[in-house]
Amino acid sequence: MKWKEQMLHLRAYQPGKSIEEVKREYNLNNIVKLASNENPYGYSPMVDTALNNFGDSFRFYPDGSAQTLREKTAGFLDVDQNQLIFTNGTDELVQIVSRALLEPGKNTVMPTPTFPQYKHNAVIEGAEVREVPVVEGRHDLSKMLAAIDDETAIVWLCSPNNPTGIYMPQTELRTFMDSVPSDVLVVLDEAYYEYVDDPDDSLALIDVYPNLLITRTFSKGYGLASFRVGYGISTAENISRLEPARPPFNTNALGQLAAAAALDDPDFVAESRQANAEEKEKYYQFCQRHGLSYFPTQGNFILIDLQCDGDFAAEFLLRRGLIVRSGAVLGFPTCARITIGTKDQNEQVRHAIDELKQHVAAQPQGDLA
Structure with a gap:
């Protein structure tokens, strides 16, 4: 082989x-x-209620566009529906982003230690991985910025960072984004967003920085890990570029239903x-x-x-x-x-x-x- x-x-x-x-x-x-x-x-008891009322047949494929979940999530976040991509957990979203942007000759910048799938998928795509050690559990944003060059395709940020749990204030994020070249995609992984005590409105930054993609999940705060539903939020143009790399029917019908129900119980x-x-x-x-x-x-x-x-x-x-x-x-x-x-x-x-x-x-x- x-x-x-x-x-x-x-x-x-x-x-x-x-x-x-x-x-x-x-x-x-x-x-x-x-x-x-x-x-x-x-998880919310509303999820069980929704699942118990599931009336469709399992012989049909799920809605490939996750339209019901898309509409509810867009309304919940106050974003346009075309700014969302739904995936089989955020693990798949990391894979999709890497597949769409990385190749031999390109590089990606990330902190270390952090969520290991950023590096894992970059290696599969043959891209150079540039890891910048965290300092007291925090991203060293100045050194990450220095690691970016003309061949950098993706920068990964994780806030709160896994495994340290450190949250990145928006003031630091804005300063960083101001200096990142506009053709470099910055992925802000917010898998634990729902646990942040007083989170900044990171979604508002998408209008300021079109090269920003935010990832979130229903696995953590919503308690739906086994349903595997994650999603990304960015500009409609970025999402349209990522969609061809998304496998068809990648989120299942019960997962879409459970996630939509979970949004009803803040x-x-x-x-x-x-x-x-x-x-x-x-x-x-x-x-x-x-x-x-x-x-x-x-x-x-x-x-x-x-x-x-x-x-x-x-x-x-x-x-x-x-x-x-x-x-x-x-x-x-x-x-x-x-x-x-x-x-x-x-x-x-x-x-x-x-x-x-x-x-x-x-x-x-x-x-x-």
């Missing part, structure tokens, strides 16, 4: 262990999954955001009491330096039925990224971290036994 050279070295995305997998492997009954930043409070999202804010403050207090450094987060996750090998820490918690994400695979080798769960779930995590600290103090070599 004449594979692309880069395909011989790339690894497929490695998801965390599933709840059922952990139950089988560790002989546990009660598992708490806090590794993938799903909404611990579920109170659910507000309640989730408030509960998340209250619980993250408890993590801050816990870390401060125990001398653990962390990044102040505007997402529904927190990256904590547990002062030991991140893989070891994740495995230690896993054996107690707590699935978290090791920082070792995220660029922070002594950290763990923990989804902020419910009150009871977070108390379990903090108790387990207490045990971990005691264990490491007694066995510095990191023996799990």
